[in-house]
Amino acid sequence: MTFVDEVKNAVTPRAALLVIGVLGLQLLFIASYVGALHKPKPTDVAFGVVAPQQVSQQLVDRLDELPGGPLDPRTVSSAAEAREQIMNRDIDGALIVSPEGRTDTLLVASGGGAALATSLERILTEVDASQQRSVRTVDVAPASGEDFNGLSSFYLVIGWCVGGYLCASILAISAGTKPANRQRAVIRTGAMALYSIAGGIGGAIIIGPILGALPGSFWGLAGLGALVVFAVGMTTLALEALTGIVGIGLAVLIIVIAGNPSAGGAFPLPMLPDFWRTIGPALPPGAGTWVARSIAYFRGNAVTGPLLVLSAWAVVGTALTLLLSMRHRADADPAGPAGTGTTATGAAPGPGAGGSTAA
Missing domain, CATH: 3.40.190 (D-Maltodextrin-Binding Protein; domain 2)
Structure with missing residues (x-):
């Protein structure tokens, strides 16, 4: 085989498209972060x-x-x-x-x-x-002496977001991006809920009792953390159920590329350009950062809106994950509820199943 033939054999069209997609995410990452943060100035x-x-x-x-x-x-x-x-x-x-x-x-x-x-x-x-x-x-609401520039709440929320989409990504890599049936989708949702509770409490322990970086209610921060992790994780699972492995990239686009620079962490929202200032409060990192600062420094005030934003991401992500798992089962089982068109494990037979429909 010639070198060109080897390249054609080794690099499949699917792999090439995924690499191009990663390049696009890389360039968007640079554009988003630099665009949002290179020249902060207060406006309105x-x-x-x-x-x-x-x-x-x-x-x-x-x-x-x-x-x-x-x-x-x-x-x-x-x-x-x-x-x-x-x-x-x-x-x-x-x-x-x-x-x-x-x-x-x-x-x-x-x-x-x-x-x-x-x-x-x-x-x-x-x-x-x-x-x-x-x-x-x-x-009148000074940042803690252990919270340099008031950044601890932002990094805390970013950590929770990272945990959410990484957990969902691991579930996809290890057991297939699309749940084989509704029961498997429910299991994934339950696993994500347990992981979210552990992540929320763990983050609150680190930021509070261990490091003393943030004041405020321990259980308030722990509850916020569980909601942030669950919202991001279920959003990622829904995107994976909808688009397969591409869903991981879409989650990175929403949470990391769009969400992090617009969260108001390094620079509060009034110092960001209009685009990032507009989208920030509607995305999990921005909503979570706002609530964390409110719990720590503002007596828990003004949290209803951001908590509703996080809840909406969690509810929509959960609903889509469950609904798409039901649609997938119907597509894989044309024989109807008797189950004659599926294997014992609930996955559709045949070479097209691959790893995308595993549990």
């Missing part, structure tokens, strides 16, 4: 202004007209209300104007992302300096 940051009535609207208008639109300012009635809105995660910071002195107070929350708190301090320092005023910064 929800920001409160507490000032005497006669100057309040003027200050709001001046902040709203800053070059590049870094702030989305709105009037807040009092300093106490501003603090409460920050803790409820309705706004990311607030300026309290002193009616008597020339030193104003800037409220920030580094627990929601140190990069954003630092950017707000820089912006408001420049604004006050232009009016011959100064500003002092008060951190």
